[in-house]
Amino acid sequence: xxxxxxxxxxxxxxxxxxxxxxxxxxxxxxxxxxxxxxxxxxxxxxxxxxxxxxxxxxxxxxxxxxxxxxxxxxxxxxxxxxxxxxxxxxxxxxxxxxxxxx
Amino acid sequence: xxxxxxxxxxxxxxxxxxxxxxxxxxxxxxxxxxxxxxxxxxxxxxxxxxxxxxxxxxxxxxxxxxxxxxxxxxxxxxxxxxxxxxxxxxxxxxxxxxxxxxxxxxxxxxxxxxxxxxxxxxxxxxxxxxxxxxx
Numbered sequence: 215x216x217x218x219x220x221x222x223x224x225x226x227x228x229x230x231x232x233x234x235x236x237x238x239x240x241x242x243x244x245x246x247x248x249x250x251x252x253x254x255x256x257x258x259x260x261x262x263x264x265x266x267x268x269x270x271x272x273x274x275x276x277x278x279x280x281x282x283x284x285x286x287x288x289x290x291x292x293x294x295x296x297x298x299x300x301x302x303x304x305x306x307x308x309x310x311x312x313x314x315x316x
Numbered sequence: 317x318x319x320x321x322x323x324x325x326x327x328x329x330x331x332x333x334x335x336x337x338x339x340x341x342x343x344x345x346x347x348x349x350x351x352x353x354x355x356x357x358x359x360x361x362x363x364x365x366x367x368x369x370x371x372x373x374x375x376x377x378x379x380x381x382x383x384x385x386x387x388x389x390x391x392x393x394x395x396x397x398x399x400x401x402x403x404x405x406x407x408x409x410x411x412x413x414x415x416x417x418x419x420x421x422x423x424x425x426x427x428x429x430x431x432x433x434x435x436x437x438x439x440x441x442x443x444x445x446x447x448x449x450x451x
Contacts, residue, residue: 242339256350263357270364277371284378291385298392305399306424312406315421 394435395427401442410449 402411402420411417423430423438430438 239335239338239342242335243342246336246339246343256347256354260350260354260357263354263361266361267357267364270361270368273368274364274371277368277375280375281371281378284375284382287382288378288385291382291389295385295389295392298389298396302392302395302399302428305396305403306427309399309402309406310421310424313411313417313421313424315424 391432391435394432394439398427398435398439398442399424401439401446404446405442405449408446408449410445416445 402424405411405420411420427435
């Protein structure tokens with residue numbers, strides 16, 4: 215089919231016909247899609263998989279957050295342990311010295 | 317005037333029939349696209365499931381490591397408290413006699429290796445000795 219595009223007055227009728235035809239086609243597509251069980255079936259499947267996708271994405275973000283927090287917690291504990299360990303070693307040596315054992 | 321040649325079938329006799337045919341041909345083009353989108357989403361979700369499992373193990377490992385570090389830190393704190401109490405005991409002049417002195421030296425030498433229950437026992441003994449001294 216040839217679609218005529220023109221802004222001239224003479225072709226106004228042709229233009230209107232084209233527009234009406236295309237508009238009718240779109241309406242018909244929408245009607246068929248609504249009535250077509252296969253179409254709505256696949257749409258439901260896509261919605262369902264999209265929901266799973268979003269849930270999985272949220273879960274991964276939550277896990278990322280947890281991993282980040284746990285990493286900083288580990289570092290914090292390691293630092294605390296190192297500090298207290300050094301203090302203990304120093305005090306232990308001082309006590310042994312005061313008891314005349316070193 | 318501009319004439320565009322399209323693949324849209326010519327409307328010859330039945331306009332309604334032509335519209336339906338055209339709509340069906342458009343839908344036929346859409347189905348594979350939807351299937352493709354669906355398959356690609358399925359692949360992504362499956363990939364996400366693998367990532368989730370891997371991260372779940374990492375989270376579990378980190379949790380165990382943190383629990384172990386908390387335990388270690390608590391033990392170090394207990395040792396610190398014991399050492400402070402021993403310092404108090406020595407400062408008060410209670411560790412001058414031979415037996416208590418050698419016991420304290422032995423304990424100080426192995427204090428880091430002592431299990432928590434023995435640390436508790438030693439701590440209770442030292443605190444009790446201090447209390448006796450000042451009661």
